[in-house]
Amino acid sequence: MKIYQSFGAGVNSVALYLLLKQKGINFEAVFVNHETDHPETYQYVAYLREQGFQITEIQPNYEGFSSLYEYCKFRKFLPSIYLRWCTYRFKLQPFWNYVKTPCTVHIGISAEEKHRCHPHERKGIKSKWLLVEEGINRQACVRMIKAAGLEPAQKSGCWLCPFQSKQQLRRLYRNHPGLFEKIVELERIRGNKHTLIRSASAKWRYLPELTALPLLRVLIYVAKADVVPIID
Ligand code: SF4
Numbered sequence: 001m002k003i004y005q006s007f008g009a010g011v012n013s014v015a016l017y018l019l020l021k022q023k024g025i026n027f028e029a030v031f032v033n034h035e036t037d038h039p040e041t042y043q044y045v046a047y048l049r050e051q052g053f054q055i056t057e058i059q060p061n062y063e064g065f066s067s068l069y070e071y072c073k074f075r076k077f078l079p080s081i082y083l084r085w086c087t088y089r090f091k092l093q094p095f096w097n098y099v100k101t102p103c104t105v106h107i108g109i110s111a112e113e114k115h116r117c118h119p120h121e122r123k124g125i126k127s128k129w130l131l132v133e134e135g136i137n138r139q140a141c142v143r144m145i146k147a148a149g150l151e152p153a154q155k156s157g158c159w160l161c162p163f164q165s166k167q168q169l170r171r172l173y174r175n176h177p178g179l180f181e182k183i184v185e186l187e188r189i190r191g192n193k194h195t196l197i198r199s200a201s202a203k204w205r206y207l208p209e210l211t212a213l214p215l216l217r218v219l220i221y222v223a224k225a226d227v228v229p230i231i232d
Contacts, residue, residue, distance in 0.1 A: 001102050001103055001104060002028070002099070002100050002102075002103040002104075003025060003026060003027040003028070003103065003104045003105075003106070004027060004028050004029075004030055004099050004103055004104070004105045004106065005017060005020060005027050005028070005029040005030065005105070005106045005107075005108070006030060006095055006105055006106070006107050006108070007029040007030055007031045007055055007108075008031070008108065008156045009031060009037070009041050009044055009045050009048070009153060009156050010108070010153050010154075010155060010156035010157075011110075011138060011141045011142060011145065011152060011153045011155075012108035012109060012110050012131060012138070012141055013029075013108040013153070013156070014048070014141075014145050014150065014153050015108065015110075015131065015136065015140075015141035015142075015144045015145055016106060016107075016108040016130060016131055017029055017053065018144055018145070018148050019130055019131070019134070019136070019144070020106060020130070027106065028054075028056055029053070029054065029055045029056065030055075030056045030057075030058060030095060030098060030099070031045060031055050031056065031057050031058070032057075032058055032059070032060060032090070032091050032094050032095055033057050033058070033059055033066075034059070034060050034066065034067060034068040034090040034091065034094075034158075035059075035066060035067035035068065035069065035070075036067060036068035036069045036090075036158045036159065036160060037156065037157070037158055037159070038154070038156070038157065038158070038159050038172075038176075039159075039176060039179075040154050041154070041156050041157075044151075044153055044154065045057075047151065048150075051150060058094055058095070058098050059094065060089065060090045060091075060093070060094040061094070062089045062090060062093070062094075068086055068090045068158060068160075069160060069182065069186075071089075071090070072160065072186055073185075073186060073189065076189050076190045077190050078160065078162065078183075078186055078187070078190060079158070079160065079161060079162055080162065086158070096122045096125065099125065101122070101123070101124030101125060102124040102125075102126070103124065103125060103126070104125075104126045104127075104128055105125055105126070105127050105128065106128050106129075106130055107127055107128070107129055108131060109129050109131060109132055110131050110132070110136060110137050110138045110140075110141055111131060111132050111134075111135045111136055111137040111140075112137045112138065113132075114129075114132050117129045117132060155168070159172055159176065159179045159182075159183070160179075160182070160183050160186065
């Protein structure tokens, strides 16, 4: 039976890759490139390849789009914290379409995130969470990566992700103002009726009354200031 790793290029993925190698497991690591990950993630994948990592890269094709960003722009909407259609259409589905069943898929979830272990919905795909099985937490993952002489991965994810922390947004604003501007533009073209903002209690709120204060202004505010907007 073919064995795959769902490879996201984050800390857990890299640690899992190393663990699978240590165990002598013959597997194919598959990275879905939807062109909307942080630039650092693509640089990191290139770096890992230079270090000998064998990573298959595939692209989504959802309604003719390989780029999550281009799809959002075309549809005039953004990923949502309530419905993770972005993950499903631009990460999971392309992966499921690629793998040959029956197969085993290794997923990089560290021990403290056990609650995130959900089996693949597709018939013929058996999910495995080796890091959880072996009690390897995120800190141990970082240690494994360093022990292998590798640079640690940065947190993976999309630059337009609504789950980003204010620090991540601020980093994006400073390091990649062009990408930040694209979020602003997306917010502008979707003709924002409602917006989402993270309150001081770190909970996202749906705030229809903020029609006059589109998310883009909140984003700029969060990125420029060293505070979280307080709306309670
Ligand atoms: S990182 Fe965020 S925006 Fe990207 S697929 Fe996941 S939930 Fe969606």
